[in-house]
Amino acid sequence: MKNKVKIIAEAGLNHNGDFEKLKKLINIAKNAGANYVKFQLFKTEFFINKNFKHKNLDYKKLFRRFKSLEFSLEKWKKAIIYAHKIGINIFFSIFDVESIDYLKKLKINIVKIPSGEINNSVLLKKINENRFKVILSTGMSNLEEIRKALKFLNKCEVILLHCVSEYPTIRPNLNNIKLLKKLFKNQIGYSDHTTDTLTPALSVIAGATYIEKHFTYNRNQKIGDHKISLNPSQLKSMIKNIKAAEVSLGAEKRKVSKKEKKLQFFARKGLYLKQDKFKGEKIKISDLVILRPQGFLSVDKLNIILEKTLKKNIKSYSPIKISYFRK
DSSP states (O other): OOSSEEEEEEEEETTTTTTHHHHHHHHHHHHHHHHHHEEEEEOOTTTTTOOOBSSSSSSHHHHHHOOOOOHHHHHHHHHHHHHHHHTTTEEEEEETTTTHHHHHTTTEEEEEEGGGGTOHHHHHHHHHHHHHHHEOOOOOOOOHHHHHHHHTTTOOOOOOOOOOSSSSOOOTTTTTHHHHHHOOEEEEEEOOSSSSSSSSHHHHHHHSSEEEEEEESOOSSSTTTGGGGGGGHHHHHHHHHHHHHHHOOSSSSOOOOOHHHHHHHHHHHHESSSSOOTTTTTGGGGEEEEEOOOSSSGGGGGHHHHTOSSSOBBTSSSSGGGGGGGG
16 A cells, blocks of 8 residues: 655754754654655744843844754755655745745745744745645644635645644644544644654544654754654654554445455354254244354345245255245
């Protein structure tokens, strides 16, 4: 079976600004069996207001941190070439209009709009002008905000991702996948922020066709998303679970398998005579007993043989066939 569920291994900023670490993340995603590896693309000066005053966050420090995580266009070109060489696709979450020029220069035609940008109409309109394929996360958003975003993206193919923007997520509320499928015509996926490898597989059962999950090369790092990310073996386990869930769904058409048909003989009951009966006698309900195995005359054929005349002698508890009766 060819897997229809697409798996996005979300590397984000877990490269820590180190190009060799970035390549390592690409390798991990490929080896785990992901369809895509995704990073974040932004120009910090169009992303973070370093002059904003906040009692808990130092925005100047935050600005410097994000600036240190940027890569040049040439580095991203090298990363894309490397990814294609080993057989996996790269794409990006973007946070500003300026990054769209990078996407065009990199010849990337798919883009992720993160939950925090769902109400950024300026960004959405620009993406719509370029008719990118869009993966749109819906964390922190109500249904009206999702509808508005889709109107801004009316020229794009949009995959909606159900998402709970809590890190980590304790209650993933997977029934929202069914809700989004019911309300919108788009494909529906799931962006997972739980710390386990099972919830993404459960989302497939709920109807998700795209799965996004954070991963890293080392979870024991204090800065960034490393602590809420899967390690390489966990990512591989998650993908194995997703594929098993997809196979378990099977087809929507009701079909009895060959093995089930064989089991019918043993698991269902058939009709037998309690005592010997002879040619010319008619069969009454009191003559019959219902027992396993089904044999040649299943219990649902009861009304067909009642009051029918035997064409031959039949011993008790021996298999009965329709052909033993006169028409």
